[in-house]
Amino acid sequence: MQSAHVRSKHPKDSQQGFTLLELILTLAIIAVLARLALPALDFAQRNEANRVFTHMTALLANARATSIAMHLVTVICPSSDGLNCDSNWSAGAISFIDRDNNRQITEGDQLIDVLSWTSATNNSSQALRGTISWRAFGNRQSIRIDALGQLADQNGTFTWCPAPQTAFTPQQMLINSAGRVRFASDNQLACL
Numbered sequence: 665m666q667s668a669h670v671r672s673k674h675p676k677d678s679q680q681g682f683t684l685l686e687l688i689l690t691l692a693i694i695a696v697l698a699r700l701a702l703p704a705l706d707f708a709q710r711n712e713a714n715r716v717f718t719h720m721t722a723l724l725a726n727a728r729a730t731s732i733a734m735h736l737v738t739v740i741c742p743s744s745d746g747l748n749c750d751s752n753w754s755a756g757a758i759s760f761i762d763r764d765n766n767r768q769i770t771e772g773d774q775l776i777d778v779l780s781w782t783s784a785t786n787n788s789s790q791a792l793r794g795t796i797s798w799r800a801f802g803n804r805q806s807i808r809i810d811a812l813g814q815l816a817d818q819n820g821t822f823t824w825c826p827a828p829q830t831a832f833t834p835q836q837m838l839i840n841s842a843g844r845v846r847f848a849s850d851n852q853l854a855c856l
Contacts, residue, residue: 709826712793713835716824720757720796720837721845723779727759728813728843730776737762737816738776739769741806742798746778751805753796753822756780767806794826807839815841 727738741749743758749768761774769775781792798805800820808816822837833849840846 712826713824716796717837717847719779720822723757723759723777726777727809731809731811732813735811737765737811738809739767739806746780749806753798754792767808794824796822796824798822809843813843815843
């Protein structure tokens with residue numbers, strides 16, 4: 665009598681999985697697709713840096729023009745609420761005429777412009793996709809512009825870092841004491 669080998673139709677009785685060759689091929693395809701996606705990611709991050717610096721440049725230009733036209737001191741400072749100065753440039757910024765020269769918007773000061781990264785006031789309803797920080801001599805978190813349109817106390821640098829943190833080089837907007845802007849990237853700078 666011959667015995668017949670009968671296969672079970674139950675799924676748990678048969679072994680299923682990937683062979684080593686199938687796994688290697690799948691990982692190779694994923695690596696190629698990821699490599700192809702990197703330029704698109706870099707492009708998106710550059711677009712975001714351009715968007716951020718376009719709005720910051722416009723804020724600075726408007727504050728300088730107001731200082732010159734009215735012969736008064738203006739201040740640009742970070743602002744989370746669009747009304748008061750704080751230390752979070754990534755939330756937004758305000759510019760105002762600072763009649764009492766205290767670097768805070770108080771009674772008698774006039775609000776010039778509000779930049780909010782989470783509202784439509786900056787012609788974009790997109791939240792900031794990264795962080796922006798200001799570094800200047802004297803470690804002040806505000807920019808004071810005199811009646812001639814020059815930075816009264818310091819020059820400094822805005823640094824934009826993308827989110828999530830990648831190998832993308834941080835982009836910088838440097839402002840000299842005359843209020844002129846230039847753009848750069850710093851390969852030695854690490855985003856925090």
